[in-house]
Amino acid sequence: MSQTQDSQFRIERDSMGEMQIPGNVYYGIQTLRAVENFPISGIKPLPTYVDACIYIKKATAIVNGELGCIAEDTSKAIIQAADEVLTGKLRDQFVVDVYQAGAGTSHHMNVNEVLANRALELLGDEKGNYKRVNPNDDVNYGQSTNDVIPTAIRIGGLLALMQTLHPALDNAVEAMNVKAVEFENVIKSGRTHLQDAVPVRLGDSFRAWAQILSEHQNRIYTASSDLMVLGLGGSAAGTGLNTHPKYRARVVEILSQLIDCPLQPASHLMAAMQSMAPFVNVSGALRNLAQDLAKISHDLRLMDSGPKTGFKEIQLPPVQPGSSIMPGKYNPVMAEMTSMVCFQVMGYDNAITFAAQAGQLELNVMMPLIAYDLIHSIEILGNTIGALTEKCIKGITANTERCLEYAEGSLALVTALNTHIGYLNAAAVASESLQTGKSLRQIVLEKELMTEAQLAEVLNLEQMSAIVPLI
Template sequence: MTSDSAAYRVEKDSMGERQIPASAYYGIQTLRAVENFPISGLRPLATYVDACVLVKKATAIANRELGCLPEDISHAIVKAADEILAGRFRDQFVVDVYQAGAGTSHHMNVNEVLANRALEILGASKGDYSRISPNDHVNYGQSTNDVIPTAIRIGGLLALERSLYPALSNAIAALDNQAETFKTVVRSGRTHLQDAVPVRLGENFRAWAQILSEHLIRIETASGDLTLLGLGGSAAGTGLNTHPDYRHRVAQILAALIDQPLRSAPHLMAAMQSMAPFVAVSGALRNLAQDCVKLSHDLRLLDSGPKTGFKEIQLPPVQPGSSIMPGKYNPVMAEMTSMVCFQVMGYDSAIALAAQAGQLELNVMMPLIAYNLIHSIEILGNTLAALTQRCLKGIQANRDRCYDYAEGSLALVTALNPHIGYLKAAAIAKESLETGKSLRQIVTEQGLMDPEALAQVLDLEKMSQMPDGH
């Protein structure tokens, strides 16, 4: 009903009455949550809102088909859901990420926005819950306890498809392209940050591409568990207040909506209680993040200089690097990548702690898991997209610098082992370091090998050739 002031309407819940801004599509339970949780200022991620709204759309369709929801109400809820999915009313999802256990506050925020918009679609007033109720209609046959773990699954799948998979695939392609470009560039390998035998710069890039390809497979494998839904379990996994066919039909509808092979879990209680699928995906993301840190650090090291470092490659300069040193350019895209990856690792630790914190029929830490998991996927995807476009694609090789380091490396003496023995080779390396003479010069002066044989043994092209012919 409407209050005396045109700026407000009055809504009632089990705790009493409150004034709600007349323009608001959220309702009384959302208002209480906003008041209770002024914690971070972080609002739900857009992808998570999409996931929740998709669940509500699917449930409205399924319950209409099964005769549990009037057609006009179902159609109004579905239309409201489609409007939100198209980008409208996003400012109405206002509950802080850190909120009531299990996500009841955000869940009711979604229910209220959908109910109030559906009321408008039917020509009724916002807050007229006798016509369409957030609880009795939008939430028919559902509970926070089965909706939220389902929404985390849907949100994770959406984020992977929209953000991470395309970005990771593009990064792999960019690295493979650079591997081909640099396939003839010989550089000195380094182990323990000390001279090692020669390698090809192209193979460094090919190795990075292979590493990321393997991570893509791991993440895809882990995400398979997200397709098993506990939706239909209702409050505790027993399916109380749901139609017998609801659990399977709603899974079919959701599968069609997001084009994923979703199906109802074999045991709804298990699917609602265990956060293991989210831990598995998060762990795969952490694993990817760790290797992305290694990649970003390698890029920074190879680009170090320009006068006092390796400078074997040139990363694209994208912005001035110093507020005081003119002409300085820093490897900022690689630096940013490491920072994001550290955050993802932190999120993974929080997810692991939250996942073990459930009791009996419910894990109340799901809001934290929802935010951290989806955010990890999206920031990793955004990071890889930016790194690829503004760094990986524009890397250039300093071919002369690479070759000079390779030719001057004491580790070339390794190739002499089969010909003069390990101890003699070590002595030659020591003499080269002390005198500044090249390995070739010392071996020739001491008559240990004839020049033609020595040239074949110390052929950098041959030494750096991969065994599979790359």
Template sequence: MTNNYRTEKDSMGSKEIPSDVYYGIQTLRATENFPISGIKPLATYVDACVLIKKATAIANGELGCIDPQISQVIVQAADEILGGKLRDQFVVDVYQAGAGTSHHMNVNEVLANRALEILGDEKGNYQRVSPNDHVNYGQSTNDVIPTAIRVGALLALDKILYPALDSAIAATTTKAEEFQDIVKSGRTHMQDAVPVRLGEGFKAWAQILKDHKQRITNAATDLYQLGLGGSATGTGLNTHPQYRDRAAELLGEFINKPLQPAPHLMAAMQSMSPFVNVSGSLRNLVQDLIKISHDLRLMDSGPQTGFKEIQLPAVQPGSSIMPGKYNPVMAEMTSMVCFQVIGYDTAIAFAAQAGQLELNVMMPLIAYDLIHSIEILGNTIDSLSKRCLAGITARRDRCLSYAESSLALVTALNTHIGYLKAADVAKKSLETGKSIRAIVLEENLMDEQQLAQVLDLEKMSNLS
């Protein structure tokens, strides 16, 4: 060993590794094998893996499977990483060896080498603290990685997506109350429809988001059952009989969730259906979120040649050539992120069905795509709420003008003069440019007082 390098050995031979890094030989091999995207593991996913290692070290120490001192230093190293240290040591590309062995060993090696340092020993002296024999005691990539996906997704949901949804629900609810007395033209098939309240539209969006949050929450309960303790194939080989329960209990305490061993560990390791279910609930959400973002853009279109019923906040100049132009950039960004989430969901579905026999080797893709979907979607909704929804103003006069000129007002005449006569009134209004009110009075279809009551926009747009 030179001052700048240390030599490590694995089952394939020896390699020199920079002395200052905390990862080891298997991580180095992975970086050489997979220079694919330059995308490193998500911080949330690293947290999930390290939390698992902390829980398993405590459990194995309590059960006498590893020396209590070794257990303690592994836990100390894990806590340091969870506190923000050594985050640059997780270096394996997200597109890597099947099942996630490369990333898993990266975690094991960093923890082992930091534990050795805490003990006053040299990095790479794996006789004393081994990535495999101590940090990974009773574990396998095959039960750790699906557990890490569960934990990572739960962490991302709680920290990012749920708060963002709550913020969006609050913002749309506030606007619903603010705009409740504003009447606007409804539109169906992109054509005029009967009047509605602008506030009710925002109230509908709030309800849609509430419903989606509940669907996602329900889907996330599938993540509570862990295959941890199944070891390589779900049989629990090389594990203590009490290990699976204690590890799940500790991990549940760390993230404040009712985690428990799955009723059949082999099933929990083989099936990716919980991840497909959660991803599907995200896809369901973004399909409505795309519509909301498109609606915002339509309602703000203009300023002179579009609807311009609302004004979205101007957050940046909109053109490199047209002065004074402002674009609905937050809504545009929202749609693009939603398209990406749909793409991730499709990739997750393909990966989930690609397992064979006792293992699904496509888990690294599922891990990245699912957790990343949750995080970018949460960040997007949060930004949309703060920089768009909360600052929307209404063009009251514009809304009323469209509502009063809408041919769909004839719908209110149906029960008084009949559908066919009402249709004839609409046709004549369009041909002559005269108002519906004027044509009805000219043809003596209704008297003025009765017509005023029937064409009362406030009454027509009041949600019954």
């Protein structure tokens, strides 16, 4: 390494030659090569993914220092540099496009170089003088892109789930249940095939949605247990080459402490390196949540449709003007946004599946795409559910009169007559009501199929809309 006279640049060398690096940056020559090679999307690594990589580097520096694999002062400097990044510093130094060299080597070296150069500064040395702290020999001691990146995807996924999606789902389920109680006595027309069906209670609709989301959360918990099994220590091909015998178990123990999650070493390091099945499994659970969440958002839009020409059984909170030309128009924008995010997650799931099967022999080189799409899916779903809960679900009100009007006018009430007058008689009554405009009650009485007292009991909306208890 040598500095130019004005110190605006430094010269760094790698196995391919040398390059001029801006003097103020903390990344090095391998990162700069990647930036020049991959000007693809302008999308930089997700902060959670960076966190995951930094946690791994901190854990490995701790363990390699304990085991005497790297110098004690080097270990401490790398740990301090990692802590600085985890508190928000140097975030602009992770610059490699998400579409990059296979397996994630470019991003991995970006992380190694940033930590090495910051560690050098902490030791009173110059950035780029890798004799004292080397990105490959020290920060990356006993590691390979091939075991670090699959571990980073696991850690990043777990962090995103713990910090974003699970708290959002907890809040959404609670908000739905609150609305279920609030709307317990609001009777509305049920609809199947978008046609009139027997009456239901609006509160039960919200209670059903709460149950659906809760069940999805349990599926995601189950799927994410796969992420807690780490292949870190497998090194280049899963054999553990160049690692200390005690490194593998100890580094997983330290990582468990750092992210407060019960991690464990994989029983077979080659399998953990080659198979992307854990990520496909989690992605599938996210896709499954997304399809039901999209359905819920569509239901909310239908129930709020109008105000004059739609259902308008509920009012979603207006959060912004809905039209650039029609004054006073408010759209169900939170539900619309939710659908779009759900479609994106479903698309990511397809991409993850294709990438997962595209590995060859000892490595899957499509991991950068899996890393971005999986963690991004978790975070945008979590953020979406959080926003939908706060800006939509919690503020929903019921149009009780409109709901009751639809319920009382529904021909599907005739269903309750089946066991009293028979299916064919009930169908004839419904048909005559539709043709003549007469009420079901009036026709049944005219035909002397039931008494008025019997009808009053059978066509009781409160009773009809109550869910039959499980005995």
